Amino acid sequence: MKYRRVFTIVIDSFGIGAMDNARQYGDEGADTLGHIDEHMEIFSIPNLMSLGLGRIHPVIHAPSPEKIVGYCARMNEASTGKDTMTGHWELMGLKITQPFLTFTETGFPLELIEALERETGHKVIGNRAASGTAILDELGEEHIKTGAMIVYTSADSVLQIAASEESFGLNELYRCCEIARSLTMKAQWKVGRVIARPFVGKKRGEFVRTANRHDYALKPFGPTVLNVLKDRGYDVISIGKINDIFAGEGITKALRSKSSAHGMEQTIGSMDEDFSGLCFVNLVDFDALWGHRRNPVGYGQELERFDEKLGIVLEKLKDDDLLMITADHGNDPTFKGTDHTKEMVPLLLYSPSMKGSRRLEDTHTFACVGATIADNFSAAMPEGTIGESLLGDLV
Ligand SMILES: O=P(O)(O)O[C@H]1O[C@H](CO)[C@@H](O)[C@H]1O
Numbered sequence: 001m002k003y004r005r006v007f008t009i010v011i012d013s014f015g016i017g018a019m020d021n022a023r024q025y026g027d028e029g030a031d032t033l034g035h036i037d038e039h040m041e042i043f044s045i046p047n048l049m050s051l052g053l054g055r056i057h058p059v060i061h062a063p064s065p066e067k068i069v070g071y072c073a074r075m076n077e078a079s080t081g082k083d084t085m086t087g088h089w090e091l092m093g094l095k096i097t098q099p100f101l102t103f104t105e106t107g108f109p110l111e112l113i114e115a116l117e118r119e120t121g122h123k124v125i126g127n128r129a130a131s132g133t134a135i136l137d138e139l140g141e142e143h144i145k146t147g148a149m150i151v152y153t154s155a156d157s158v159l160q161i162a163a164s165e166e167s168f169g170l171n172e173l174y175r176c177c178e179i180a181r182s183l184t185m186k187a188q189w190k191v192g193r194v195i196a197r198p199f200v201g202k203k204r205g206e207f208v209r210t211a212n213r214h215d216y217a218l219k220p221f222g223p224t225v226l227n228v229l230k231d232r233g234y235d236v237i238s239i240g241k242i243n244d245i246f247a248g249e250g251i252t253k254a255l256r257s258k259s260s261a262h263g264m265e266q267t268i269g270s271m272d273e274d275f276s277g278l279c280f281v282n283l284v285d286f287d288a289l290w291g292h293r294r295n296p297v298g299y300g301q302e303l304e305r306f307d308e309k310l311g312i313v314l315e316k317l318k319d320d321d322l323l324m325i326t327a328d329h330g331n332d333p334t335f336k337g338t339d340h341t342k343e344m345v346p347l348l349l350y351s352p353s354m355k356g357s358r359r360l361e362d363t364h365t366f367a368c369v370g371a372t373i374a375d376n377f378s379a380a381m382p383e384g385t386i387g388e389s390l391l392g393d394l395v
């Protein structure tokens with residue numbers, strides 16, 4: 001094996017420009033990185049720049065280094081869709097051609113809502129597509145007064161339940177979400193994820209969502225690179241939401257993160273551990289706190305904080321470690337609406353043992369990430385998966 005440990009970090013929603021088919025998603029002109037850059041007077045991301053970010057997308061407000069290290073490429077998504085599960089599953093080899101069911105225009109069918117009310121014993125309010133923070137402001141007080149669950153969706157295939165940790169209780173929320181998950185296993189209601197959205201606070205304008213969010217995802221439609229690694233006895237360490245996104249499939253150890261900064265600290269901590277295999281990290285704040293909230297400066301500053309921690313990762317990498325930085329979809333914080341955007345994503349590859357450095361050709365799928373990992377550990381890609389290994393380019 002070329003690398004004993006692979007660290008794959010997903011900066012959730014860090015798109016680098018609209019894909020050719022973005023028009024089909026209403027996302028022509030979306031550019032998460034480009035539009036953040038426009039809003040940053042000085043954009044301090046020296047480590048991302050040293051890994052070649054500026055070679056795959058112009059970054060005007062960050063100084064360009066004379067030399068880059070490692071390899072960089074733009075990746076296109078082969079699957080239909082632009083959500084977190086589609087993006088991550090494709091990273092590990094699955095191509096999703098049948099998009100997950102969404103209820104964006106209509107909300108959930110009455111029959112489902114009635115079953116949810118009956119089985120949980122709580123009334124439902126909301127039941128439409130909304131931004132999570134906006135619907136809290138609107139319905140949070142009513143929820144606290146009546147105990148009715150706030151159910152909402154978005155352009156993604158999700159059924160989200162928001163409830164107060166203080167009055168409704170976290171365990172009760174989780175219990176209700178498990179009921180929602182089992183109801184939505186029915187073919188006509190099969191959403192990709194049920195998400196528990198706990199919050200604290202008593203009044204409009206003061207509600208804050210907590211880190212106790214929990215996602216109840218469908219199992220991947222088939223075996224992924226994670227299953228192959230685990231079956232061969234390698235470690236597959238999940239940091240952040242990865243374990244939820246893969247419904248625990250193919251994971252040997254899972255750490256939950258309180259924030260993206262915490263996720264990076266956990267990643268740095270894992271670098272002191274003696275393991276062989278994959279450490280797979282998702283940093284969700286970029287998406288949840290800044291992309292969906294349409295806050296380009298907040299997003300840019302989160303990238304700056306990430307870049308500082310990335311500096312520590314780079315220092316700690318050993319010769320037989322490989323670092324891969326990528327993303328799962330775009331979420332342009334200046335775009336219309338509050339949903340994801342269909343974009344290319346970056347792939348930055350680095351190991352201190354690399355002698356060369358250059359920009360690689362654009363890839364047709366995100367799955368070259370999984371294919372490279374499988375190739376590295378001499379594991380065959382599972383049947384039905386896609387992706388071409390880039391391992392031979394990493395010299
Ligand atoms: O607006 P909030 O609640 O953050 O919801 C966002 O988070 C969900 C899951 O990533 C998506 O449905 C998206 O719309």
Ligand SMILES: [Mn+2]
Binds near residue numbers: 013083287328329
């Ligand atoms: Mn995502």
Ligand SMILES: [Mn+2]
Binds near residue numbers: 084292340
């Ligand atoms: Mn999102």
